[in-house]
Amino acid sequence: MGATVVIPDTDTLAVPGEEVRRTVQVRNTGTVVDRFELDVLGEAKDWIAVEPAQVNVFPDQSVEVRLVFTPPRSPDLSAGEVVYGLRVMSHEDIEGSVVEESTVTVGAFTDHGVTLLPTTRRARLSGRFNAIVDNRGNAPLRAQLFASDPDAKLDFAFRYDEVEVAHGKSAVVPLKVKPKARMWRGPDAPLPFQVLCVDEADEADETEQTADGALVQAAIVSDGVAKFALAVAAAVAALLALWFFVLQPSVESEARKQVAAATGQDPDAPGAGGGAGAGKGGGATAGAGEPGATAGAGTSAGTGGSDQSRFPALGGPVGGTGGEDGTGGEDGADGEDDSGGKGGKGGKGGEDAKRGQDGTGRGGIAGQVRAVDFRIPVDAEKSDAFVTARFTVPEDQTYYVTDIMFENTSGDMGVLRLQRGDSVLREMSLDTFRDRDDHYAEPIEFGPGTDVVLAVRCDMPGGLTTGTAASCTPAAFFSARAVTTRS
Numbered sequence: 001m002g003a004t005v006v007i008p009d010t011d012t013l014a015v016p017g018e019e020v021r022r023t024v025q026v027r028n029t030g031t032v033v034d035r036f037e038l039d040v041l042g043e044a045k046d047w048i049a050v051e052p053a054q055v056n057v058f059p060d061q062s063v064e065v066r067l068v069f070t071p072p073r074s075p076d077l078s079a080g081e082v083v084y085g086l087r088v089m090s091h092e093d094i095e096g097s098v099v100e101e102s103t104v105t106v107g108a109f110t111d112h113g114v115t116l117l118p119t120t121r122r123a124r125l126s127g128r129f130n131a132i133v134d135n136r137g138n139a140p141l142r143a144q145l146f147a148s149d150p151d152a153k154l155d156f157a158f159r160y161d162e163v164e165v166a167h168g169k170s171a172v173v174p175l176k177v178k179p180k181a182r183m184w185r186g187p188d189a190p191l192p193f194q195v196l197c198v199d200e201a202d203e204a205d206e207t208e209q210t211a212d213g214a215l216v217q218a219a220i221v222s223d224g225v226a227k228f229a230l231a232v233a234a235a236v237a238a239l240l241a242l243w244f245f246v247l248q249p250s251v252e253s254e255a256r257k258q259v260a261a262a263t264g265q266d267p268d269a270p271g272a273g274g275g276a277g278a279g280k281g282g283g284a285t286a287g288a289g290e291p292g293a294t295a296g297a298g299t300s301a302g303t304g305g306s307d308q309s310r311f312p313a314l315g316g317p318v319g320g321t322g323g324e325d326g327t328g329g330e331d332g333a334d335g336e337d338d339s340g341g342k343g344g345k346g347g348k349g350g351e352d353a354k355r356g357q358d359g360t361g362r363g364g365i366a367g368q369v370r371a372v373d374f375r376i377p378v379d380a381e382k383s384d385a386f387v388t389a390r391f392t393v394p395e396d397q398t399y400y401v402t403d404i405m406f407e408n409t410s411g412d413m414g415v416l417r418l419q420r421g422d423s424v425l426r427e428m429s430l431d432t433f434r435d436r437d438d439h440y441a442e443p444i445e446f447g448p449g450t451d452v453v454l455a456v457r458c459d460m461p462g463g464l465t466t467g468t469a470a471s472c473t474p475a476a477f478f479s480a481r482a483v484t485t486r487s
Contacts, residue, residue: 002029002096003036003057003088015107016138017073021066026088028057034092038065041085041099047071048084048104071106075168079108079139111136112143112165114197114211116175122188122216126178128432129213131158131195133173135165142200145173149193153180154215156193162200163465172431172464177215189217372399372482377475380458386417387458390451391478396485399452400443403479406436411463412472419453420446430456430474431463443481452478 006025014020028034034057038050049068057063067086071077081103089097113134121127135141142164147156159174175195183189191214198208380387393399406416408430418426425444428436446452454476462469 002093003027003034003090003098004029005086005088005098005100006062007086007100007102012069012104013107014069014071014104016071016077016109018070020069022069024065024067024086025062026055026057026065027062028059030090030093030096031059032092033058034090036091037089039087040067041087042083044071044082044084044104047077050086069104073109073111075111075136075138077106077138078167079106081105106138108139109137110139110141110199110201110207112141112197112199112207112209114145114195114209116195116211116213119212120190120214120216121177122218124218124220125182126176127215129175129177130431131173131175131197131211132170133163133165133197134170135167138167140167141165144198144200146196146198147175147177147193148196149191151191153191154178154193155180170464174434177213179215179217183217183219184221185219188219191215191217368484370482370484371479373477373479374452375475375477376452376454377473378454378456379471379473380414380456381471382458382461384457386415386455388419388453388455390453393446393448393450393452394482395448398448398483398485399446399450399480400483401446401452401478401480402440402443404438404440405477406433406438407475407477408434408436410461410469410473411465412458412469412474413460413463414472415457415459416474417453417455418476419451419455420444421451421453430459430472446480448485 004027006027008022008024012020012022026036026038028036035054036057037054039045039053040048040050047070049070051066051068055063055065082105083101083103085099085101087097087099113136115132115134117130117132121129131145133141133143133145142162144162145158146161147158155178157176157178163171163173165171177193179191193213193215195211195213196208197210374391376389376391378387378389404418406428408416411431411434413431414429416428416430417424454474456472456474458472461472
C-alpha cells in the first residue's frame, strides 16, 4: 500500500519573474481509496507550489497534479540547476508516503547599474572619483567602463577598464579626471562628463548604464592668492624704502655721534670719519699724522653672519669673526695738529670685532641639521578599533617632517590617521588612494622623545575588488630634517 510519483525526465527551465507549469502523475498502489497531501521540500519550496495540494485516489488509479514554478527575479537566487523534492503523504498508510527528487534550471537574467561618487568635485589640476558598479542580476557580470565629455576638454584614466562582479555584489573602480588645459586665472568652470558601463555578455549593448558627473576646474592662482602676493610685494617695497631712505641714514648718523663723543671730536669735523670707519670692523693701522691728513680710516676685516635657517631650533644669525686689533696712529708729533694722534683710537673697533674669533655671535648655532627618513608599516585585522604603529624621535633631537608618502598598495578600505602622540594631525579614507605623496611648506615638528603614530581602522582588507586579504597593511614613509640639540 502507498503511493508512487512519476515526474517527467524532461528538463524544466524556469525564467525568473515568469511562471512555468509541469505535470506530475500520482498513483495509489494500495487497496483502498486514499487521500494524499502534496508539498515541496528543499531551497525551492518558497517558489514551487503544487496544484492541487490534496487529492483522493482510487486503488490502482493515477491522478495528475501540477507543479507551478515562479522563481523571483532577485540576485539572491543564482542561475543554474536547483534540486527539490516532491513529498506525497498518505493518510491511510503513513509508511507508504514517498519523496521524489528532481531538478529545475533557473534561467539567468542581467541587471546592473553604475553610480559615480562624488558626482561633482572641485580641483585645480585633477579630480578623483569612484565608479561603483552594482550587479543586480543572478549571474556574474563582466563589464567594461568608458568615460567621455561633450566638449573633449577632459582626460580620463580608470584604475582598470574591465571589472567582474559576482551577483548581488558591487565593485569600486577609481577614476582620475584631468583637464587638458590649465586655467591660471578666472572663475570656476564646470566641466560635465558621463561614465558608461557596458555588459560584455550583451552583444547588442542593450543593457548599458550611464552615470553623470562634473569636474569643477578652479584657477591655479586664486584671486585671494594674487591679492596676498601683491600685498606682500608692496609691504616688502615699503620696508626697503624705509630702510634705505630713513633708518640707514639715522643709524650711520648716530654711529658717527657715538664715535665722536668717545674721541672728543666734533661730529661734523673731518677727523671724526676715521673713528666711524674703524668701528665697523677690524681696524687698519693708522699712519703718523701728516699735516692736514685724516687719521684712522679703518677697513672692515670681520666676516658677516650666515642667514637664519627656516628651522626654529637653529636660532638667529651666526656672529662673524672679527678682524685683528687696529693699531692707532702715533701722536701727532710731526703734524700741525693732533688729529693724527686721535685717529689711533679708531682701532677700538678691531678689539670689539676680535671678540667674535673665539665664539658665536649674537644668536649663535643651537644645533646641527641632517636629513633623515623612516617608514612606519601597520598590520591591522578587520575591526572597529584603531591599531597603531609608532616611531619615537630620539631624546636629543627634534624632527621636522617635510614630506610623507602614504602607501595603500592592497587597496584596503578603512580610516588612516597620522598622530603626534595621542593628538590627531591627519585623517583620511584608505579607499581614496593607493599612493599619496604629501609635501609641506611648513615642516611638521616632532620634539625630542615624541611618538610619530600611524593609526588604522580596518573596514575591508583588500577592498571590494579583491576581498581576499587577511588584514589591512598600509604604511607611510617620512622624509625629515633632524636638529641635534647641544649647548
